Amino acid sequence: MDLRNLLAVVAAGALVTGCAATAAETETASASASSASKSSAKAAFPSTYKPYSYDNTVITGVTIFDGEGQRFDNGVIFMSAGKIVSVGGPETVVPTDSTIIDGTGKYVTPGIIDIHSHLGDYPTPSVAAHSDGNEATSPVTPEVWAEHSVWPQDPGFSRALTNGGITSLQILPGSANLFGGRSVTLKNVPARTVQAMKFPGAPYGMKMACGENPKRVYGNRNRKPATRMGSISLTRQTWINAQEYKKKRKGAKPPKRDIGMETLVGVLDGDILVHNHCYRADELNQIIDMSKEFGYKVTAFHHAVESYKIADILAKEEICSAIWADWWGFKMEAYDAIPENAALLQQAGACVIIHSDDENQIQRLNQEASKALADGRAMGIEITDAQAIQWITYNPAKAMGISEQTGSLKPGKMADVVLWNDNPLSVYARPEKVWIDGAMLYDANDPNRRPVSDFELGQPGEGDVK
């Protein structure tokens, strides 16, 4: 394994999304404490994102996958004022005073969403000076926030937009630590500041990790955790500390503010979603039991290459698996990965998300979903094209807590839309146009509608098709 791959493995972050709202809370969280944690999280580093200028746009005669499993042939979509207004078949009524795009032979999907990215915190050029994804100085760092590492000039954002149709993405800390820190959800718009990319109103996530990475990183330094049992013990102890902090904060003498504990309490309160990097089936199950012990919920297991072995359990627990189509063999805990993981989960009724964790595959998540679909069909599992598109649109949106705003083409939602020049499940398809909140931020036919980061300005290849 070469250095880049090894680095990628280290970078492979563990994000545990805890949509904890439904978790059985034994304590009655005081409204004030809960809202305090919400407001402290929301007050700091607020989003300054504003949609860019939009046209009222109609696409006609196009095949539409709506992101929630629906397909419209010879469909029509109408976007206005940055929102989806209507989506349907040829009978859909649209205004005549809009920009009309003939979508014959083309396809429309919601903007593609990557729930697992390190763009910005492990950007290119991937020089040491840019290595900002793992605060690998302690296995427990819930206090760090990925957004404070994100470099908005990472050229990877523009590749994800133009080649992959990515309109929203979650940036996670890496997986060196048991508690890696907060994630941030971004709209994939070029900006001077991270705040101007932050998805308005998106809940925070917290990344957690199990398995090989934390024990390798700290075991090699003769520190805890050096074993899987060490990892679980340290994680449980940290949750006990968080419960105590939560209790004290409601008491007469609240403790000094601790930003790490605020994140953990945010999870216990159900405000922060847990995204848990974890590979092996047995370990996924350990994590589930741990979450029950402390009354939080894992929103998604990330990487989860052995989810297929416990697909029934994951369906019952309503935990998503954010997975690759076919990565395997790069380390021991990835040895049992199979390309039918997604299909077997879908068959069991479990939530499937195809993620990238990679600056290259984020440029073709549609192709990764297509491979996973094909491998499922080849073993006899029936899955529609529209369901496979859901793996990279609505499902990640839901697990990131933004499905009310984006992730499917429903009236009133953000007009995050990709027009593909062919079926996005074909290897021969590429985005032709990409809209974010109705603003056309990429047009293959217009060299001026292609973002060029500061880093690439004045360099060889500036503004090239890439």
Add this chain to the structure above:
Amino acid sequence: MKHFAKLLVSSLALMAAPVVAETVAITGGKVVVGDGSAPMDGATVVIRDSRVVAVGTNVTVPANARRIDASGKWVTPGIFAGFSRVGLVEVGAVSGTNDTSAADSVFSAALDVQYAVNPFAAPVAVNRAAGVTRAVVSPSTGKSIFGGYGAIVDLGADNNPITKARAFQFVELGETGHRRAGGSRTAAHILFRAMLEEARTYSRNPALLDSDMLKASDAKALLPVISGKTRLLVHANSANDILKVLGLRKDFPSLKLVLVGANEGWRVANDIAAAKVPVLASALSDLPYSFEDLSATQSNIGRMKQAGVQVAIGMINDRDAHQLRYSMQYAGNLVALNKVPRATGLSWDEAFAAISSGPAEIMGMGGQLGSLKAGRQGDVVIWTGDPLELSTQVETVFIDGVEQSLSNRQERLRERYRNPTPGALPKAYDR
């Protein structure tokens, strides 16, 4: 081969004695020769013993041939991975199973992958089932710029994976070379020149060898490189590094150079073409991963091809031990570029050649491997459809004329967990 009944058969075949070569006629398929020509509808491919003996629409099927009806299917040469580490790695991060490099060895150029390639490694079986039949297998570098000898291998389910041992020498002359040589490109180039000069000295008088510079074994390994008998595969990405590699011919005119990676090759494509140096290029690199890749673009291969460079797809440092099955997807992406304004891709026929005859030709084995022509080794794959399309599955694989088992760990795990809930006995009893 994803059909359960066939899998059962192939699982049994895996345990039985090796299947012998036979006479097989694959009829009625859409046949891709792999040399860049257009596919032929309704054509026949005849394999006898280890070789292809006839291909075309006017082929007489031998009376004794086993017939395979490929109507509605595609029939192609097996995929030839232009640059890989397949068979050198079982699990990447488990060092005992990873034979790509040897940072603690006293040797460099003398290291030889033929002693490490493991035909029984799971990645060989997984990629065979995906239609990959041959591969360039290269070492990585350890502490020198030279990695050692690479080989051409087949991915057959038999004991002998080596098609050609010592097929090339591998050297790093970009950023990795800078690091290996001690911290600069200057150091990499002086080390390169000094080691080659020292090998010459050794060839004239072994007693004069400066053993501080290199071991006798390394000197011996470099002699066929200097003479041009053995190809030198050079990993370099930046336009400037590529020019400097082409410049080595001034001092060593016989070097048989092949560029690997070459992410910025398009910027100096005319120079590469003029030097007649072929390229095993990374297909989809389009990020400035490092300052040596600033102008990387997916149009690189298409632009080099247009400039007259002999180019095929390689996967250096890109999951090159486990995911050679990406070759078809990568080639398909280059076809997709044709519909992107201002991008330069490959035609479908060229793209398929870039993962079949292209690597074979570049490695000097086009007469034996990489295409469906009479006399070539019988590496043939039958697909359910367009082999570059993501929905297509592999049905049958022949290597050296022998139908291959397509069984592998992944397929066995899949079948065990088709229904994840244990039955009357634990899952460990489901086989």
